[in-house]
Amino acid sequence: MPGFFLPIRNAGVVELAYTAALEAAGIKSLVTLTGPWINGLQVGGVIMAIKRSDKGALTVRLFLIIGLAVILMIDIGVASVVEKYAINSYARYPQKEKYQHKTLEGPFIIGAKSVALWLLDFAERNDKAVTALSTLFIAIFTIVLAFATRTLVKMARKQDEVTRIIERAYIKMSHRPPGLTFYNDRGTAGTITNVALTIRVNPRDEPLPKVPDYQEPNEAQAPNAFLVTDEQISTSQSLQIGIENVQGIHNGESWLTVYGFVDYIDKFNERHRGGYARRFNRDAPTNNLQFVSQPGYNYDRKRKNGEGHDWGEEAPS
Numbered sequence: 001m002p003g004f005f006l007p008i009r010n011a012g013v014v015e016l017a018y019t020a021a022l023e024a025a026g027i028k029s030l031v032t033l034t035g036p037w038i039n040g041l042q043v044g045g046v047i048m049a050i051k052r053s054d055k056g057a058l059t060v061r062l063f064l065i066i067g068l069a070v071i072l073m074i075d076i077g078v079a080s081v082v083e084k085y086a087i088n089s090y091a092r093y094p095q096k097e098k099y100q101h102k103t104l105e106g107p108f109i110i111g112a113k114s115v116a117l118w119l120l121d122f123a124e125r126n127d128k129a130v131t132a133l134s135t136l137f138i139a140i141f142t143i144v145l146a147f148a149t150r151t152l153v154k155m156a157r158k159q160d161e162v163t164r165i166i167e168r169a170y171i172k173m174s175h176r177p178p179g180l181t182f183y184n185d186r187g188t189a190g191t192i193t194n195v196a197l198t199i200r201v202n203p204r205d206e207p208l209p210k211v212p213d214y215q216e217p218n219e220a221q222a223p224n225a226f227l228v229t230d231e232q233i234s235t236s237q238s239l240q241i242g243i244e245n246v247q248g249i250h251n252g253e254s255w256l257t258v259y260g261f262v263d264y265i266d267k268f269n270e271r272h273r274g275g276y277a278r279r280f281n282r283d284a285p286t287n288n289l290q291f292v293s294q295p296g297y298n299y300d301r302k303r304k305n306g307e308g309h310d311w312g313e314e315a316p317s
Helices: 011-025 055-092 107-125 127-167 243-250
Strands: 003-009 029-034 041-050 171-174 180-184 190-203 232-235 254-266 271-280 289-291 299-302
Touching: 107 127, 171 190, 171 254, 171 271, 180 190, 190 243, 243 254
Parallel strands: none
Antiparallel strands: 003 041, 029 041, 171 180, 180 232, 190 254, 254 271, 271 289, 271 299
């Protein structure tokens, strides 16, 4: 474990400063004071052993420590010289110096006191200017505080919005066995308020309408179910196709598409609509109801004001 020796006086004064500097720099150190005490001063020095944990960071920290050490040595060195002069003066003129003894101070302490005294004197001589500057500072601080508060409010609202998105219910439609199924995929509980289901047969080269032409929902058949997380319910509806369309679907000339939506209210009283669309593919090896990729058919979105018939209702608590 490498170390170095700093020959200084007043080592007892330096110990706390060295320890604080080392702790601020994040370096584990061992500080040992050596030397006898003479007239209240310790002759000797401080031995520091520094553990090298990170060579790159250690170099920067050592520069910081050495800089602080140089400042302390200069300050203590000047104070020691002044003390020596004061002791000699007291020995020569004990009666004169008896009532003039002052605390030993280095140049940095003297400089700091001088600046403080100058500031106090300036404040006394220019009290009106200081008051005006203080008022201006308070006004600027108030404006900055208002902007900071506004930013915090925006952040809090954004955080609340994100939390609702994460925690809210996501109710979807599915063709899981035994039939048409509604399930709450994640988040908190939600309440189903309406369901619409439509069946369409069209030629294979003809796309679905850009905007889904849902059949008018049958409110009497809506489940009105309360679903907690990972809960599901099943329901059944009769959908009819003309006999003339069966042959086209069977030989692959026409598409049979089932699409619809489920309206629900989440625990935050937000209203949503989940879209569902699947297309019958007789050639599919397993699942013959395949996902419709055309935009506007499979979705989950917030409903517009007045969309749906549940705007006078609230989610159960």
